Amino acid sequence: MANYSLKINGKTQELEVDGSTPMLWVLRDHLNLVGTKYGCGIAQCGACTIHLDGNAVRSCQLPVSAVGEQEITTIEGLSENGDHPVQKAWLEEDVYQCGYCQAGQIMSASALLNRNPNPSDSEIEDAMNGNICRCGTYTRIKKAIKTAVASDNAS
Amino acid sequence: MTLIKTSFNRRSFLKSTTLASGGMLLGFSWLASCKGKTEAELMQMPKEWFDINGFLKIGDNGIVTIMSPNPEIGQNVKTAMPMIVAEELDIAWKDVIVEQAPLNTDIFQRQLAGGSQSIRAGWQSLRMAGATARHMLIAAAAEAWQVPANEITTSNGVLTHEASGKSANYGEMASAASLMEIPEEVELKDPKDFHIISTDRKNVDGLKIVTGKPLFGLDQKEEGMLTAMIIHPPAFGYTFKSLDAESAKAMPGIKDIFPIEVYPEGVEKQWSDGGGIAKLVAVVGESTWQCMQAKKEVKVTWEKPDMLESTATYEEALTKLLDTPAKMPARKDGDFEKAFKGAAKVIERTYSAPFLSHNTMEPMNFFANVTADKAILKGPIQTPEFLEKTLASVLNMPVEKIDIMMTRMGGGFGRRLYGHFGVEAAVISKKVQAPIKLVYTREDDMTQGTYRPAYKVRFKAGLDNDNNLIAWYVKGVGTNDDLIFENRFPAGAVPNYLAEKEMLQTQITTGAWRAPRSNFIAGAEQAFMDEVAEMAGKDPIDFRLELFEKAIAEPVGDPKTNDYDPERFAGVLKLVKEKSNWSQNNTNKARGVSAYYCHNSYVAQVLELTMDRNKPKVDKVWCAVDCGIVINPISARNQIEGGIIDGIGHATYSQMTFDDGAPQQKNFDSYHLIRHQEAPKEIETFFVDNGIDPTGLGEPSLPPVIGALANAMYKATGKRFYNQPFILEKEVVG
16 A cells, blocks of 8 residues: 555545556545446456546556656546537537446547547547447547537637 | 326326425435536525426426436436426426436336337326326316316416416426326327427436446445455356455455355246356455455365357257257248249358357446345346345345335446346345445456357248249247247248247356347348349349238238238338439449348348458448337437447457357457447438337347348458358458
8 A cells, every 4th residue: 555646637636545556446436536437447448548648548557656747637527517529519419328438438539639639530530449339329429529629620 | 189098007196295285205316316416507406396296296496307217228218208208298308307216116117128118118108197297287277277277278387378368387386286186087299299209309417428427337336335246157057166265355455255145045036137146256345456356366166067068069059950850830831842842043041140248338236235124226227126026035025125226327238137246236235234336347247148149040042933032941049049030021921931940058148138139130131131132133122122012912821920010111121222322323332231120110221331451341321210209319310320330340240259168258358349440430310200109219220230231241242241240251351
């Protein structure tokens, strides 16, 4: 067990936990941030995607000891009122079915748009390929990402 | 306007409690739903609520809470079912708050997610719930204003008496309405007056989903709750022998590790207990990660049976079953053998499909808090009523003392029909005398499955000199399942028809997987139909339409035994033919067509693709659907799109194999689920507008698309695809 001071969603959080604990479980079990989902535990499904200094990473493969000073953003911290352009686009397109994978999809999509504000279809597919949606909402996810791009360009 | 007797569901309309004044009722679920609301939202909340019936309560300011009775697995009944109540209540949708109902068999009927039946089965009772409440509001206003009830109109939650100029919103009349007589019969709206049904309404949980609020079973947390995990046998057929957990028990955060009897001798099991394993090992600790680590340290000895089954075992046994004459036909019209022998052209083909895992994105889990006199369970379950029955037997507790609450589910696909994990959670909680949340790892989930059975099917067909289909034979075999729906198309359209079916008992647990049986037989049949049409030298759509004409004009056998309406079936084919511009296709892309009827709905699809490095790239799917009245089009299209992607994905890429009883795919590194790059670029859905009562939507688009895919792949490659998953076939891979 060791003490960690983590920057999560703009706040500093102190906790004592085993250093090998993946951020996924630190968030879910210790910090009560359950928006980040467990899907596979081996970085194959993307349900646990968070931002580490703005980049999409799989939190199930990120030990808390490796985080250090890097800033973490989870789905709960992506915006204050659910009004990030990607969240708004998801609401607009009514993307989800069961909804379980969508936090991870949104975190991957928002990280993509951070580094590439106007991605092509194949760039979207490549960036999103690590996120499985078992319900099969892929066509809507792609449409929502384009909606988010359009709303950003309009504003 | 339709008059309908309320009697068959009157229990739903009996108020559980009402105070003399009209009363205020604040239920558990209502208080829970206030959590997480913004200040602005809370400002709009009523000060008092009035229970009108089991489905709804009205606030003093006109806000209405509607209970969604059925489990939500992503089929979006949590939005659609309350829409139907709101329609008949005649309230504005913006004034509706939706809550998930707990299991309550006194109020609700068929609280089950399965068979695409929630809307179809709930249609009348949901309409009645809204209409009854509206009737009671009108009665209250008539009494208050001293005017005849039939002169009062409603619109968007406002009661109006035009002659006297009086009006009131529902909130003002709610108290008095809650004391009104429950009517013997109520008027239902004419569908042409619908203003909520058949309009796009966004998912009621949308904002919670995109902001990561706790919605799912795995998100549940209670004071003092521990985490539990199970260790199940490494292979089907093994049973528990002994446990050595001393070193694991000493690991940080671990509370206890012990064997559990999930289903002791003499317990009354339900069909929904499916593949629940009688004896397992439980690991209980403070956190998920600690339990995961301890699990690896536990040493369990398992009893090995004399014989273990592998994928090769099934391949051989199913083929043998296919080759052995069936004991008796499932259906026989005319004389198939004679017609086949005398046919001008004949064809015979065999198709196969592997076991599949459900792989819901949210692994199995359940919360349980079992004490001496109460059992509280909460989690993702498609069959809460059956879980309650099993729990009553296992815990030796009357059902009145068992409360089951349903969380939103991270997928179902049939897997959560089999609620052994709920029983496991209860048994563990009882043993440790604490609230626990049982969590399956992905590996637990994938390797203790209730799999889609492995299947094989053989078809034979014969044409006469004029290329008319005169003989059709189908024989289906499967593991613990017999595959064939003998009265479905083309039964009734072929003069000499023979259907046979057999099942093979296996150690591997199998069960319902989205569109059971249809999920394989449809694709195989529609691929075979394509070959028969080709042999006849006919366009595949025209060939099918000719058969429907025959089934309409001169049906074979008693038309009532034919499990489809040929006119509606032909209708979707004609619609997709027109919308896809089938006859004038002048692109160089390959196209395939398919049509199927299941879950009371008709679906026809045209699929267009190009092959890219031996993998199909689906450019577009046109889909025509006849499911009667569409409740919520934006979400109905989503179901269709999801079914299409699900079907394409599994038929192309997925399989579960076994070696000596052990599942060989344990996680998403070896089990290939369809991903973004492999998904169709575009899906366009067209609904038939016929005003018929609504039927299933969660499953019907999946089965046929596999046929459309196989037929388009043939057009692109010149090769037929008989064995799923398609891309593991030698000719494609090598």
